Amino acid sequence: MTKKTIFKSLDEFDRAILRLIQRDNKMPQRHIAERVxxxxxxxxxxxxxxEKTGVITANAAIVNTHAVHMSITAIVEIDLKDxxxxxxxxxxxxxxxxPEVQQCYYVAGGMSFILVVVAPDMxxxxxxxxRLFAQNSAVARYRSLIALDRVKAGTEIVIP
Structure with a gap:
């Protein structure tokens, strides 16, 4: 089954359920049922x-990085040699x-990858x-952008 087939098979009930559980995946199913x-x-x-078809890929908690003493968040641009x-x-x-790489995107438009990396200190x-970039012979160059404030973090996507 292709991803296109999976997404076409989502009806309004599925979409409504997804909107709710993205905000709170611990919401009791009876409450979800009442709302949809x-x-x-x-x-x-x-x-x-x-879950079986891969529409829902994980159930996870979003952790406050400061609460677990991971005070450095960096957005890193990676340019591969080829x-x-x-x-x-x-x-x-x-x-x-x-484990330090929280998010990784293979991108087009000048860079090879964009990463979100967390660390406890500099x-x-x-x-x-x-370890990941300077000693990696495949990396031509990298640039770190250190986040000053986490304005928004989450996994919720807009489901029409």
Missing amino acids: NLSAAAVQRRIAAM ERLETVDNAKALFRKA PAYEETTR
Whole structure:
């Protein structure tokens, strides 16, 4: 089943359920059912189906970085030396495995990747940049943008 097929199969009930659980995935299914005009069993089946097909990819908590002493957030632009399939795939694998990398996007338009990286302090961030970028022969250059304030962070997307 292709992604296009999955998304075409979402009806208004599925979309309403997704809008609710993006804001609070711990909302009891009976409350979701009341809000979308379905039975709790129907909501449970629909959520399970969306998990199975990959529409819902994870249930996760958004953690306050300061509460866990991760005070440095950096947006990092990565330019690879080349865009060969092997180079790109190796970079993707490396960034996926690095726990400091919170988000990773393979992009078009001048850079190869944009990463969101967290660290407890600048020495730890420097170690991360050395390990992931400076000592990586596939990286031509990188640029760090240090966030001054986390104005908005989350995973909610607009579902029409």
